Amino acid sequence: MTLLADAAAVEANSEHPLAKAIVNEAKLRNLPTLQATNFEALPGRGAQAQVNGKSVIIGGPRLLTEAR
Numbered sequence: 001m002t003l004l005a006d007a008a009a010v011e012a013n014s015e016h017p018l019a020k021a022i023v024n025e026a027k028l029r030n031l032p033t034l035q036a037t038n039f040e041a042l043p044g045r046g047a048q049a050q051v052n053g054k055s056v057i058i059g060g061p062r063l064l065t066e067a068r
Helices: 002-011 017-028 060-065
Strands: 034-040 046-051 054-059
Touching: 002 017, 002 034, 002 046, 002 054, 054 060
Parallel strands: none
Antiparallel strands: 034 046, 046 054
16 A cells, blocks of 8 residues: 555646546545655656655656666
């Protein structure tokens, strides 16, 4: 569940429909509300931020491959 909570923290302020679905699912599961810092939108690819001192990258396969 940590992955979903981390993703929800990154996506918390996004208007993207998938971001809203991630945040809603985290709430439904009563996961802790985490705070993201150093948020960066990656237009057309996803987003990244720091959550509890670790880098969290949310996006499609291309972005995740680039992040390796």
